[in-house]
Amino acid sequence: MTISIDSARALDAKDPLAGYREQFHLPAGHVYLDGNSLGAAPRAVFDEMETAVRDEWAEELIASWSGAGWWMLGEHLGDDIAGLIGAPEGTVVVTDTTTVNIYKALHAAVSVRPGRTRVLTERRGFPTDSYVAEGVVETLPDVGLVLVDVEDEGFLASLDGSVAAVLINHIDYRTASLRDMQRLTDAVHEVGAVVVWDLCHSAGVYPVDLTGCNVDFAVGCTYKFLNGGPGSPAFIHVAERHLDSAVSRLRGWWGHADPFAMEEHYRPIEGIRRYMVGTQPILSMRALTASLDMYRDVDLEAVRTKSMSLTSLFIDLVEQECAGHGLELFSPRDAERRGSQVSFYSENGRPIMAAMAAAKVHGGYRDPGVMRFGFAPLYISHADVWEAVARLKHILDTREWAKPEYAESAIS
Amino acid sequence: MTISIDSARALDAKDPLAGYREQFHLPAGHVYLDGNSLGAAPRAVFDEMETAVRDEWAEELIASWSGAGWWMLGEHLGDDIAGLIGAPEGTVVVTDTTTVNIYKALHAAVSVRPGRTRVLTERRGFPTDSYVAEGVVETLPDVGLVLVDVEDEGFLASLDGSVAAVLINHIDYRTASLRDMQRLTDAVHEVGAVVVWDLCHSAGVYPVDLTGCNVDFAVGCTYKFLNGGPGSPAFIHVAERHLDSAVSRLRGWWGHADPFAMEEHYRPIEGIRRYMVGTQPILSMRALTASLDMYRDVDLEAVRTKSMSLTSLFIDLVEQECAGHGLELFSPRDAERRGSQVSFYSENGRPIMAAMAAAKVHGGYRDPGVMRFGFAPLYISHADVWEAVARLKHILDTREWAKPEYAESAIS
Numbered sequence: 001m002t003i004s005i006d007s008a009r010a011l012d013a014k015d016p017l018a019g020y021r022e023q024f025h026l027p028a029g030h031v032y033l034d035g036n037s038l039g040a041a042p043r044a045v046f047d048e049m050e051t052a053v054r055d056e057w058a059e060e061l062i063a064s065w066s067g068a069g070w071w072m073l074g075e076h077l078g079d080d081i082a083g084l085i086g087a088p089e090g091t092v093v094v095t096d097t098t099t100v101n102i103y104k105a106l107h108a109a110v111s112v113r114p115g116r117t118r119v120l121t122e123r124r125g126f127p128t129d130s131y132v133a134e135g136v137v138e139t140l141p142d143v144g145l146v147l148v149d150v151e152d153e154g155f156l157a158s159l160d161g162s163v164a165a166v167l168i169n170h171i172d173y174r175t176a177s178l179r180d181m182q183r184l185t186d187a188v189h190e191v192g193a194v195v196v197w198d199l200c201h202s203a204g205v206y207p208v209d210l211t212g213c214n215v216d217f218a219v220g221c222t223y224k225f226l227n228g229g230p231g232s233p234a235f236i237h238v239a240e241r242h243l244d245s246a247v248s249r250l251r252g253w254w255g256h257a258d259p260f261a262m263e264e265h266y267r268p269i270e271g272i273r274r275y276m277v278g279t280q281p282i283l284s285m286r287a288l289t290a291s292l293d294m295y296r297d298v299d300l301e302a303v304r305t306k307s308m309s310l311t312s313l314f315i316d317l318v319e320q321e322c323a324g325h326g327l328e329l330f331s332p333r334d335a336e337r338r339g340s341q342v343s344f345y346s347e348n349g350r351p352i353m354a355a356m357a358a359a360k361v362h363g364g365y366r367d368p369g370v371m372r373f374g375f376a377p378l379y380i381s382h383a384d385v386w387e388a389v390a391r392l393k394h395i396l397d398t399r400e401w402a403k404p405e406y407a408e409s410a411i412s
Numbered sequence: 413m414t415i416s417i418d419s420a421r422a423l424d425a426k427d428p429l430a431g432y433r434e435q436f437h438l439p440a441g442h443v444y445l446d447g448n449s450l451g452a453a454p455r456a457v458f459d460e461m462e463t464a465v466r467d468e469w470a471e472e473l474i475a476s477w478s479g480a481g482w483w484m485l486g487e488h489l490g491d492d493i494a495g496l497i498g499a500p501e502g503t504v505v506v507t508d509t510t511t512v513n514i515y516k517a518l519h520a521a522v523s524v525r526p527g528r529t530r531v532l533t534e535r536r537g538f539p540t541d542s543y544v545a546e547g548v549v550e551t552l553p554d555v556g557l558v559l560v561d562v563e564d565e566g567f568l569a570s571l572d573g574s575v576a577a578v579l580i581n582h583i584d585y586r587t588a589s590l591r592d593m594q595r596l597t598d599a600v601h602e603v604g605a606v607v608v609w610d611l612c613h614s615a616g617v618y619p620v621d622l623t624g625c626n627v628d629f630a631v632g633c634t635y636k637f638l639n640g641g642p643g644s645p646a647f648i649h650v651a652e653r654h655l656d657s658a659v660s661r662l663r664g665w666w667g668h669a670d671p672f673a674m675e676e677h678y679r680p681i682e683g684i685r686r687y688m689v690g691t692q693p694i695l696s697m698r699a700l701t702a703s704l705d706m707y708r709d710v711d712l713e714a715v716r717t718k719s720m721s722l723t724s725l726f727i728d729l730v731e732q733e734c735a736g737h738g739l740e741l742f743s744p745r746d747a748e749r750r751g752s753q754v755s756f757y758s759e760n761g762r763p764i765m766a767a768m769a770a771a772k773v774h775g776g777y778r779d780p781g782v783m784r785f786g787f788a789p790l791y792i793s794h795a796d797v798w799e800a801v802a803r804l805k806h807i808l809d810t811r812e813w814a815k816p817e818y819a820e821s822a823i824s
Binding site: 025027032034037038040041045046049053054056057058059060061062063064065070096097098099100102103123126127128130131132134135136138139140141147221223229230231232233234248249250251252253254256259260261262263264265266277278279280281282283284285287357362364366367 | 437439444446449450452453457458461465466468469470471472473474475476477482508509510511512514515535538539540542543544546547548550551552553559633635641642643644645646660661662663664665666668671672673674675676677678689690691692693694695696697699769774776778779
């Protein structure tokens with residue numbers, strides 16, 4: 001049966017999350033399918049930043065460290081995120097970047113499995129993972145790094161008692177493939193190793209259950225589906241059972257048991273705060289406050305249901321409207337195995353995405369040929385999906401993408 | 413000769429920097445002597461943040477990574493700071509926190525002096541220094557950490573060919589003692605070691621000359637005298653001669669030679685950018701833009717001259733007006749050896765500073781008994797100094813500080 005704009009509108013008419021769209025600022029006339037790279041701005045952030053800059057910084061100055069809660073902000077935001085990823089309060093803190101937090105988490109993970117000789121990360125994971133891991137193992141003379149493919153059948157068989165820690169992306173940034181957190185965590189535990197999950201593409205858009213899956217460590221960013229603004233600080237989770245024992249090599253005065261005692265030697269504070277090391281970028285954290293306040297009411301199961309509906313509709317529509325143009329689905333066809341993103345491969349992916357951006361449909365592109373479309377269920381509708389595919393069809397049918405101005409466009 | 417309010421006003425009348433005050437928002441009726449902890453807000457930051465949040469993020473979204481220059485912002489801000497600390501363009505980048513940058517700098521410093529067995533940091537330096545250094549040497553089996561007193565006569569004699577790197581604070585956070593960068597750097601080089609200078613309390617308020625002093629590495633924060641806002645990202649400098657050879661263990665995709673090629677293995681990009689590791693907190697960096705734009709016209713020699721004038725006046729006035737109350741100067745009396753801060757010791761330091769804050773004079777306090785007053789020459793006048801001392805005198809003469817509400821106040 002042919003899908004029509006009316007069927008898309010009918011899906012929107014019964015969308016329980018439809019009301020969230022007006023809580024975001026979306027540029028008029030644009031279809032923004034890049035929320036998996038940089039989330040849209042919640043309207044509440046405008047007032048939030050006014051307050052943070054004018055009232056807290058300019059007017060109250062140093063008093064805001066206690067008065068406005070700056071000093072504890074990373075822990076409070078961390079508790080908000082804990083509620084979105086199935087972790088207990090007090091086990092998540094917002095601080096630093098994802099890359100820096102992976103560094104802390106990998107060192108901490110290895111520290112709780114002394115004597116083991118291998119760290120595993122994904123060969124085709126987000127590349128910062130292996131760069132960080134290389135830097136970590138360089139300082140550990142008896143530990144080596146192995147790059148693996150966690151979706152390969154041989155992966156589970158390759159696990160053995162030599163493995164200290166495994167770093168896995170929950171949702172792959174290129175394919176949107178959703179990994180089975182329970183099964184992989186169990187397999188890692190089976191050989192006595194610990195797991196670090198990277199939640200960059202699942203936090204805020206998938207009901208992650210760290211406690212249910214018995215996860216050891218997790219990290220993730222807050223500027224994608226969590227809408228914290230460009231480069232808003234990342235988060236790190238450490239399971240309660242590792243909080244006292246794990247050792248992060250990266251430490252500073254913010255994580256000291258008595259930071260204003262100015263002691264000579266480091267004594268870690270109790271709990272997750274020891275993973276904060278230096279003075280945090282408060283204005284960027286205050287921007288994140290707006291989105292996390294909104295998320296308190298969000299039903300993540302409804303988000304996941306709508307996410308699958310949006311991505312499935314997109315795949316169906318592209319295949320209906322754009323057949324014969326050589327686009328190949330690069331994401332799992334089974335919605336249950338897919339994150340909130342759909343990737344298609346085309347040898348002309350780069351100029352097609354450039355022409356799409358000129359037509360005000362924004363997605364992402366990664367060499368070679370991978371066109372990425374992210375669907376943020378809080379502000380993207382089924383009608384948006386229809387509109388995006390209509391513009392894509394036009395660009396393909398008219399060969400608009402073949403114009404010289406799109407040949408070398410930089411798209412991120 | 414007695415100093416009067418008229419003599420303070422006379423100094424202000426001939427102050428070449430007086431015009432900068434109106435470029436800052438200062439809370440009415442307050443005397444803010446805590447710019448060495450959190451700088452005041454430049455008025456330009458209000459528009460700058462509006463632009464960053466509404467135009468760049470909310471409206472232009474992902475396009476701002478190139479269109480608004482977010483991707484290169486850390487390097488551009490770094491070049492601005494380079495001009496303030498006597499470093500060549502391309503050797504400074506704004507990124508992460510001071511603590512994280514010390515971690516990178518110490519690892520990099522040790523990497524260019526292989527085979528040496530000692531890292532030296534200050535026993536009474538800012539404590540994060542030794543906490544970071546402990547974490548670094550833990551991963552280097554043949555390297556040990558030694559805590560030293562760089563102002564002790566024996567310090568220079570303790571240097572020898574076993575030393576790989578020395579981390580020194582340019583201006584001590586408690587005493588405001590200004591260290592002789594040229595002499596200490598020469599002494600470290602004399603034994604073949606490298607030096608890491610912490611410029612947290614000198615950047616923006618003292619004409620630092622990294623090139624003239626042949627410094628190897630430097631780090632510093634931007635939220636004190638550089639007025640970048642709460643927790644604005646820090647900077648790191650690496651001398652050109654070490655840019656290619658030094659190895660930082662902390663690395664990520666932002667510092668890769670081809671970050672969007674998504675290669676498996678790390679290849680550092682040329683130059684200072686390799687010290688950026690992950691996605692930076694753009695909104696906090698954009699706030700820093702306002703102050704650094706203003707600094708382009710600032711004459712740092714004039715800043716230093718006024719800084720010495722303000723701190724000298726403060727000492728003279730406290731000793732004239734508050735004699736007999738047991739306050740002891742805790743900073744160098746010689747202005748040439750002092751940063752832009754004056755500390756006094758009093759056994760009642762904590763309640764006195766709490767009473768001062770209630771009287772709208774804001775300084776800092778550090779146990780035991782150290783009252784810190786910072787003087788930001790761009791927005792503090794000699795008349796402010798007079799007013800601060802007048803309120804201090806009142807609090808001491810009336811024993812206002814002895815009221816119970818000031819006994820346990822938290823002051824940072």
